[in-house]
Amino acid sequence: MSSHTYELTHLEALESESIHIIREVAAEFERPVLLFSGGKDSVIMLHLAAKAFWPARVPFPVMHVDTGHNFPEVLDFRDSTVEKLGVRLVVASVEDSIDKGRVRERPDGIRNPLQTVTLLDAINEHQFDAVFGGARRDEEKARAKERVFSFRDEFGQWDPKNQRPELWSLYNGRHHKGEHIRVFPLSNWTELDVWQYLAQEEIELPSIYFAHERQVFRRDGMWLAVSEHTRPREGEEIVTLTVRYRTVGDIPVTGAVESAASSYDDVIAETAATRMTERGATRADDRLSEAAMEDRKREGYF
Amino acid sequence: MELLRFATAGSVDDGKSTLIGRLLYDTKSIFEDQLESIERTSRDRGDEQTNLALLTDGLRAEREQGITIDVAYRYFATPKRKFIIADTPGHIQYTRNMVTGASTANLALILVDARNGLVEQSRRHAFIASLLRVPHLVLCVNKMDLVDYDEAVFDRIKNEFRQFATKLDIGDLSFIPVSALHGDNIVHRSEHMPWYDGSSLLHHLEEVHIASDRNLIDARFPVQYVIRPQAQTNHELHDYRGYAGMVAGGVFKPGDDVVVLPSGLQSRIASIDTAKGPVDEAFAPMSVTIRLADDIDVSRGDMLCRPHNQPRVTQDVDAMVCWLSELPLSVRGMYALKHTTRNVRAQVRELDYRIDINSLHRDETADGLSLNEIGRVRLRTTQPLFIDEYRRNRTTGSFLLIDEATGTTVAAGMLL
Numbered sequence: 001m002s003s004h005t006y007e008l009t010h011l012e013a014l015e016s017e018s019i020h021i022i023r024e025v026a027a028e029f030e031r032p033v034l035l036f037s038g039g040k041d042s043v044i045m046l047h048l049a050a051k052a053f054w055p056a057r058v059p060f061p062v063m064h065v066d067t068g069h070n071f072p073e074v075l076d077f078r079d080s081t082v083e084k085l086g087v088r089l090v091v092a093s094v095e096d097s098i099d100k101g102r103v104r105e106r107p108d109g110i111r112n113p114l115q116t117v118t119l120l121d122a123i124n125e126h127q128f129d130a131v132f133g134g135a136r137r138d139e140e141k142a143r144a145k146e147r148v149f150s151f152r153d154e155f156g157q158w159d160p161k162n163q164r165p166e167l168w169s170l171y172n173g174r175h176h177k178g179e180h181i182r183v184f185p186l187s188n189w190t191e192l193d194v195w196q197y198l199a200q201e202e203i204e205l206p207s208i209y210f211a212h213e214r215q216v217f218r219r220d221g222m223w224l225a226v227s228e229h230t231r232p233r234e235g236e237e238i239v240t241l242t243v244r245y246r247t248v249g250d251i252p253v254t255g256a257v258e259s260a261a262s263s264y265d266d267v268i269a270e271t272a273a274t275r276m277t278e279r280g281a282t283r284a285d286d287r288l289s290e291a292a293m294e295d296r297k298r299e300g301y302f
Numbered sequence: 303m304e305l306l307r308f309a310t311a312g313s314v315d316d317g318k319s320t321l322i323g324r325l326l327y328d329t330k331s332i333f334e335d336q337l338e339s340i341e342r343t344s345r346d347r348g349d350e351q352t353n354l355a356l357l358t359d360g361l362r363a364e365r366e367q368g369i370t371i372d373v374a375y376r377y378f379a380t381p382k383r384k385f386i387i388a389d390t391p392g393h394i395q396y397t398r399n400m401v402t403g404a405s406t407a408n409l410a411l412i413l414v415d416a417r418n419g420l421v422e423q424s425r426r427h428a429f430i431a432s433l434l435r436v437p438h439l440v441l442c443v444n445k446m447d448l449v450d451y452d453e454a455v456f457d458r459i460k461n462e463f464r465q466f467a468t469k470l471d472i473g474d475l476s477f478i479p480v481s482a483l484h485g486d487n488i489v490h491r492s493e494h495m496p497w498y499d500g501s502s503l504l505h506h507l508e509e510v511h512i513a514s515d516r517n518l519i520d521a522r523f524p525v526q527y528v529i530r531p532q533a534q535t536n537h538e539l540h541d542y543r544g545y546a547g548m549v550a551g552g553v554f555k556p557g558d559d560v561v562v563l564p565s566g567l568q569s570r571i572a573s574i575d576t577a578k579g580p581v582d583e584a585f586a587p588m589s590v591t592i593r594l595a596d597d598i599d600v601s602r603g604d605m606l607c608r609p610h611n612q613p614r615v616t617q618d619v620d621a622m623v624c625w626l627s628e629l630p631l632s633v634r635g636m637y638a639l640k641h642t643t644r645n646v647r648a649q650v651r652e653l654d655y656r657i658d659i660n661s662l663h664r665d666e667t668a669d670g671l672s673l674n675e676i677g678r679v680r681l682r683t684t685q686p687l688f689i690d691e692y693r694r695n696r697t698t699g700s701f702l703l704i705d706e707a708t709g710t711t712v713a714a715g716m717l718l
Contacts, residue, residue, distance in 0.1 A: 006553070006585050007513045010305040010384040019589040020548045023527045027602050027643070051577035052546070052589070055539050056531035137375045145361055145372045151709075160361050163372065164711045165398055165626045167405040168700045169548070169587075170640050174709030188386055190377045280335030291362045 011197050018045075018185040019052040020169060021148060022132070025183050026052075026059050028173050029130040032183075033090065033123075035302065036062035038078040038206055039248040040194060041134030041186055047203050048185060049132075050085055061088040063128075065119050067111040068095045069229045069250040077206040092122035109229070112250050116301045120156040123180060130173065132183045133302050138190040140279055142294035149173055150182040156300030158182075191246075191278050192271050199264035211244045211262045222255030222282065246278040255282040303379070306512060309388040309403035309436065311396075312413030313423035317444045319353075321413060321482035322376060322389060325504065328489045331378035373403050382508040397659070397674035400427060401624045401714055404434035405700070408512045411440045411503075416449045416479070419459050425466060426659050432470035433622060433676070433716065435693055437515040440476045442503060447481040451494040469662055471693075474510075478503050516586050517695045521552030521560075522613065523606040524642035524688075524698070529591055544575055544591035545600055550642065550697035551690070552608070553585045554592065562598065563605045563615060563688045569594040586697070603644040605688045613688040613698055619681050620654075620718040621701070622692075623671070627712035629705060631671040631679075637712065639683060641701040646685040648703065654678040671713075678718070692716035 008016065025032050034049060036042045049058045064078060082089045094111050097103045097118040106114070123131060137144045147163050149171040164172055173181050186194075198205065216223040216239060217232040223243060224230050230252045232238055243256035244267075261267045293301075312318040326332045340356040347353070361372070376387040388403030390396070404410055410431035414424050424441075431439050441463055449455045456479045467475060478487055479498055486492035489504045501509065526547035531539040554560075558571045573580045575591040584590045592606065600606075607613060625631055631650065639648040656668035656677040671677045692699030703713035 005513055006516070006518055007304055008588065010303045013305045013587065016548065016587055016589040020526070020587075023546055023589070024643075027527045053527075053529060054575075054577035054591075055536075055542060056529050138377045142361060144374050144376070160372070161363060165402045165714070166711075167402055167702065167714045168696065169406075170700065170702050172640065172702060172704055172709070172711045174638070174704055176709070188375070188377075190379075190384075192379070193384075275334040277333045277335055280333065280339075294362055 011193065011200060014189055014193060015048065015051075015197070017169070017188065018048045021171065021183065021185040022049050022052045024171055025130045025132070025173070029181070031126065031128050032060040032130040032132065033126065033128045034058075034060060034062045034132040035134065036064055036078065036082070036089075037248065038064075038074040038081070039134065040198065040205055040209060041136065043081070043203060043205060044189075044194060044197060045132060045134045045185060046081065046085065046087075047201065058085060058087050061090050063090040063092060063122060063131075065092045065115045065122070066094065067115060067250050068093065069111055069252055071206070071208055071225075071248065071251060073208050074206045074248055077204075081204075090122065090126065092118050094118045097121065110250070110252050112253050113296065113301075116156075116296065116299050119302070120300050123156065128180060129175065130181050130183055132185060134186055135184050135302060136186050136189050136191075136194075139277070140293045142291065142297055146184060146187065146297075148184055148187050150184065151175065152180050152182055152300065154178040156180070158297050158300070160294065160298070192268070195264065195268045195271050199268060206248065208245045208248065210267070211242050211260050213240055214243050214256060215240050216243060216256055223258070224255060225251055227251050246282050257282065303382070303384055304512070305384050305386065306409065306507060306510070307386045307388065307407050308409040308411055308507065309390055309400065309407040309431075310411045310413070311390050311400050311403075311427040311431075312444075313415075313421055316413045316415045316418075317482045318389070318413050321442065321444065321480070321488070322387060324482050324485060324488050325387075326376065326378055328485065329378045329380055329504070373399050380504065380508055385507065396423070396426070397430065397624060397676070398626045400430050401434060401626070404431055404436050405696075405714065407434075407436045408515060409438040409440060409507070409510060410436040411442060413442045413444050414459060416443050416445045416455050416459070420462050420466070422660050424463070428463070428467065428470060428472070429659050429662065432472050433624075435471075435696060435716075437512070438474045438476070438510050439472050440478060440503070440506060443477065443479045444482050446479045446486060446495065447484055451479075451486075451492075453495070453497040456498070476500070476506060478506065517551040518553055518585060519551070520611055520613070520690060520695060521554055521558075521606075521608045522550040522688075522690070522695065522698050523547055523554060523592060524550055524644070525600055525602055525604045525606065526643045528601060542593075543597070544593050545606070546589070546591045547643065548589045549584050549586045551586055551695045552611075553583050554606075555583045556580070559609055560594070560606045561609045561612065562600050563607065563612070564686055565599065565604070567596075567598045568609060569596040569598055571595070605642070607688075613690050615686050615688055617683045617686050619648075619683065619687065619689060621679055621681065621715040622718065623677060623679050623703070623713045623715045625671040625673060625675050625677075625713050627705065627710060628673050629708075629712060630673075631677075631713065633669065636706065638704040638706050639681070639687075639701055640704060641687050641689070642698060644685070644687060646683045646687065647706075648681045648683045650679055651682050652680040654680065679715075689717050691718060
């Protein structure tokens with residue numbers, strides 16, 4: 001920062017806003033939890049939380065809603081990160097929810113939509129009253145209307161037409177027992193901000209965010225990875241390409257993009273020039289309908 | 303790169319969505335899949351042109367009804383600045399939405415249709431921008447193409463607005479004649495209006511000076527959270543006690559004498575810490591951790607300031623409030639009040655007047671405020687607050703009123 005003019009860069013301003021939000025939650029809630037999947041947004045969120053309370057430890061646990069369909073590189077990364085920071089990891093498993101009969105496996109095998117039940121069950125079980133999510137408003141049009149502090153009723157539902165007005169940097173976290181608040185500290189970050197910040201802070205990410213060779217096949221306009229959960233159907237040809245991931249979700253719904261970007265700078269250059277949104281390019285779960293995200297969010301999705 | 307937040311306001315059909323769409327499109331901030339998606343939706347709906355409003359109207363109900371329900375946030379960047387747009391709908395809940403968008407804005411952009419000139423809503427928007435003390439205001443006279451790019455039309459609207467603005471408190475006022483549809487004076491200066499010698503809109507947004515809008519004089523640090531790593535393994539940190547928060551005004555430096563409110567105890571700043579290491583100074587809106595030289599009792603809700611420049615400590619406050627809820631304001635009613643990092647309760651003692659936001663007339667006979675109304679109130683709080691006038695500091699001068707039964711935010715307050 002240039003101290004003579006008292007200006008902050010846009011990344012300093014965003015970082016400061018996010019840290020303020022995270023500290024506000026730690027001060028005003030009894031049982032916060034931070035959703036951590038190992039995806040880049042949750043990695044930044046956890047990094048910001050570590051900065052917010054330094055030199056003390058992050059004063060709340062992190063939770064992974066595990067579909068069982070993860071990229072192995074991402075799971076390894078998740079475990080090493082929580083160990084390094086000394087935070088407690090809670091794993092809420094979709095597999096368990098299926099075994100307990102809380103949800104049923106879908107015919108297409110996609111577990112992404114099933115996560116909502118697992119997430120809400122875990123929030124209830126652990127009595128979490130504030131749940132940090134890494135969603136950004138630039139990601140998707142329903143998320144563009146989301147508050148930083150987003151009220152959820154006893155069923156975990158979001159009511160987009162009846163949101164609390166949010167002014168200045170004053171956040172209203174009032175709720176009754178059984179209700180909770182979703183908190184989005186990265187609301188004002190864009191995909192490019194995220195990459196610029198990752199580079200500036202030299203934050204480590206799962207390796208699949210950078211270019212690597214992978215066996216993939218084409219489905220619905222996306223390159224899907226060949227894995228134990230995703231096999232090509234008849235007529236879908238397996239090819240080996242140099243790819244990277246722009247978002248990290250479940251293997252069956254997350255598409256890779258062809259890319260040779262192997263460093264932060266490469267990715268930043270590519271992100272600045274891209275003509276497709278990250279979710280549009282790489283997420284089948286958002287393509288279910290025009291309002292797929294809104295519908296899932298209303299039910300309590302991330 | 304600096305960050306500029308601006309709020310846009312306009313009445314129905316004045317081309318606000320087109321203007322925002324144009325800014326996003328011309329700065330290459332609309333992605334192909336977004337454009338395809340709205341083109342498809344526009345076609346399905348039978349719209350003649352691609353409806354750029356669909357970019358921001360993301361909720362199902364908004365698309366179905368063809369209206370904007372809520373403030374939408376949009377992001378774009380140029381090599382000079384990064385921008386956050388708070389796009390506030392003009393027709394329903396206009397006050398509530400615009401107040402929300404304006405509360406964090408560096409600049410307000412108000413659109414008028416050149417054919418219609420100033421309308422009631424333009425005056426309302428200008429009043430709200432001045433009430434919320436948005437430091438910069440730009441009046442865009444849109445649809446200049448439909449009045450043959452006539453300078454006289456622009457001048458007439460400009461003069462009329464200037465006259466109205468003398469009744470308001472607007473720091474910096476600019477006027478730009480544009481055609482959002484054709485791109486005149488949006489990114490580049492228009493060839494159709496050689497008589498206009500000002501900047502294009504984007505150029506103005508990139509260049510407007512915002513760094514001095516913040517209060518760098520009155521040092522204010524509301525304590526947000528106390529950091530004490532004591533119980534953990536590192537013995538060097540055993541006695542660490544830091545006060546975390548976001549600077550709300552002024553500049554703090556190590557070695558500065560400070561006083562803690564409400565206790566009045568004095569100490570000196572030992573260091574200003576961040577996870578990256580100590581810093582030489584901290585100013586708004588930096589989030590830092592301050593350590594003091596003396597071991598004194600400080601907790602969340604306290605405020606650090608300089609001994610010779612302190613905020614007012616009081617339980618009686620006068621404020622302008624914007625009512626944001628369907629539950630009307632009741633005189634004598636108790637509310638939860640949130641101010642900086644303090645949570646107290648407050649009773650409305652008096653409603654001095656309700657302001658008619660079209661005529662700016664004060665109705666002193668009013669006995670309540672309902673949704674979207676603005677008035678001046680006197681409150682008595684259960685605990686003292688440490689306050690500055692809103693006009694001096696937007697952080698230490700603002701508060702929320704919250705309904706204690708439902709937990710909803712019912713009013714936004716600006717201290718006088």
